[in-house]
Amino acid sequence: MRVFKFGGASVKDADAVRNVVKVLKEVGYENTLLVVSAMGKTTNAMEDIINAYFNDKKEIPSKVAEMVDYHLGIVSELFPNAQHSIYKEIKILVDEINGFLVWNKSPNYNFVYDQVVGYGELISTTIISAYFKEIGISNNWLDVRNFIKTDSSYRDTAVNWERTQENVTKIDKKVLNITQGFLGSDDNNFTTTLGREGSDYTAAILAFCLNADSVTIWKDVPGVLNADPRYFKETQLLNNISYREAIELAFYGATVIHPKTLQPLQRKEIPLHVKSFINPTNKGTTVGKGVGIEPKVPCFIVKKNQVLIKLSSLDFSFIVEDSISELFKLFHQHKIKVDLIQNSAISFSVCIDNKFGGLDAMLLQLKSKFKVAYHENVSLYTIRHFDTQSLETLQNGNELLLEQRGTETVQLVVK
Numbered sequence: 001m002r003v004f005k006f007g008g009a010s011v012k013d014a015d016a017v018r019n020v021v022k023v024l025k026e027v028g029y030e031n032t033l034l035v036v037s038a039m040g041k042t043t044n045a046m047e048d049i050i051n052a053y054f055n056d057k058k059e060i061p062s063k064v065a066e067m068v069d070y071h072l073g074i075v076s077e078l079f080p081n082a083q084h085s086i087y088k089e090i091k092i093l094v095d096e097i098n099g100f101l102v103w104n105k106s107p108n109y110n111f112v113y114d115q116v117v118g119y120g121e122l123i124s125t126t127i128i129s130a131y132f133k134e135i136g137i138s139n140n141w142l143d144v145r146n147f148i149k150t151d152s153s154y155r156d157t158a159v160n161w162e163r164t165q166e167n168v169t170k171i172d173k174k175v176l177n178i179t180q181g182f183l184g185s186d187d188n189n190f191t192t193t194l195g196r197e198g199s200d201y202t203a204a205i206l207a208f209c210l211n212a213d214s215v216t217i218w219k220d221v222p223g224v225l226n227a228d229p230r231y232f233k234e235t236q237l238l239n240n241i242s243y244r245e246a247i248e249l250a251f252y253g254a255t256v257i258h259p260k261t262l263q264p265l266q267r268k269e270i271p272l273h274v275k276s277f278i279n280p281t282n283k284g285t286t287v288g289k290g291v292g293i294e295p296k297v298p299c300f301i302v303k304k305n306q307v308l309i310k311l312s313s314l315d316f317s318f319i320v321e322d323s324i325s326e327l328f329k330l331f332h333q334h335k336i337k338v339d340l341i342q343n344s345a346i347s348f349s350v351c352i353d354n355k356f357g358g359l360d361a362m363l364l365q366l367k368s369k370f371k372v373a374y375h376e377n378v379s380l381y382t383i384r385h386f387d388t389q390s391l392e393t394l395q396n397g398n399e400l401l402l403e404q405r406g407t408e409t410v411q412l413v414v415k
Helices: 014-027 042-055 057-078 086-103 109-117 119-134 161-168 199-210 243-252 262-267 321-333 359-367 388-395
Strands: 002-006 032-036 177-180 183-185 191-193 214-219 240-242 272-276 285-288 299-313 337-343 347-353 370-384 400-405 409-414
Touching: 002 199, 014 057, 014 119, 032 119, 032 199, 042 057, 042 086, 042 109, 042 119, 057 086, 057 119, 086 109, 086 119, 109 119, 109 191, 119 177, 161 199, 177 199, 199 214, 199 262, 240 243, 243 262, 243 285, 243 299, 243 370, 243 409, 299 359, 321 337, 321 347, 321 359, 337 400, 347 370, 359 370, 370 388, 388 409
Parallel strands: 002 032, 002 214, 032 177, 214 272, 240 285
Antiparallel strands: 183 191, 272 285, 299 347, 299 370, 337 347, 370 409, 400 409
C-alpha cells in the first residue's frame, strides 16, 4: 500500500483538484491512501475565525462567510448540479463550527484552536471525496480522528502509538481511502492537532501503522531543494537524501519535510518521495536508507522572526548545570522552542521561536536572576555542508549577532 499526501497548494481551487485526479491517473491509485490538507490558505482563514472569537465576536459571521464562500466557489465549478448533496454536507460541517463557538465555555485558546481549525481539512476531504465519486473514482472517506489517538496537549499533541496502531489496522487497504492530515483526537474525543504542517506527519503515522510500501508528498516544487526558493535565488534539486541527513535538515528547520515525519518512516525503512504535482512522472527526491546526500552541495535553511536572548550572571558567577537546567525548565514552562544555544563561563545565548507567545512572561522571570539583553525579529541561518562561498553569501551586508560552527554545519544569527 502507498500513502500520498496532498497539501493545501495542490487543492487550492477547482483546477487544482482536477489536477490531483490527473496525477492519480498518471501514477495509479490502487491500494492507496490519500492524506489531504485544507484547501489553499484555509487554515489561515480558520485562524481568523478563532481570533474573532477571542477578540471581537461580531466579526465571526463575516469570517465564517468568507471561508464558506471560498469553498462554495470551488464546489460550484466541480459540481454542475446545484442540488448535489455536497452542499448539504458542507452546511452540516459549518453548522458544527458555529455550534461549537456558541456552546463552548473554555477560555483555553489552544483547545478552541484545535476544535475549529481542523474543519478546513474536514471540508476539503469531503469535497474531494464527493468529486472523485462524481467522476467515477470509488473511494472511502475516513475521519482521521477515529484512527490517530493522542494526548490532550492541544496544538502540539503527542501520538498514542499503541491505540493508533490498533485503530489503523481496521482500514481496508484494498480500496482508495481519503482522509485528513494534521488531526487526531484525545481520550475525550476532542479534536487535537499535530502541529502546523502536521499533514506530512499524519502520512508517516499512517504509513508506519499500515506497513506501507512508500510515502509520497506532492509539492509545487520538483522535490527537496538545497534552499527555499522564496529566500534564495539559486537552488538545486537533491536527488537522494539519507534518513539521517533529512532528519538533520528537518531539525534545523527545512520546511519541505515536517520534523516529526521522518522518525516513524526510518524505523521501518519506508522510503519517502517528494515529487511535483505539476510534473508527477519526474523522479523528484527520495529519502531512504543509504548515502548521505546526492549531490553534496551546501544546504541553506532560514528561520525568520526569531528572538536572540543573551543572559549574563548578575554577580559574575558561573552559568553551569544548575543554572542551565533552570533555564530549560523555564523554556518548557512557557512553550518556548529553542533553536540554538551558546554559552561561556558567565554568559548564555539562546535563539528561540516564540510560537506560543510566552516570551514576555519568561523575560520577567529571567530579569530577576540574570542580566538580560534580547533582539527580536532576527533570522537564524543554518548551512549544512558549508564552504567559504556559502558563508560569504550570507554574511554579505548582514549584521552578524552570533555564529556557531561545527565540522558539517554553521549557524548564523543575523539582523
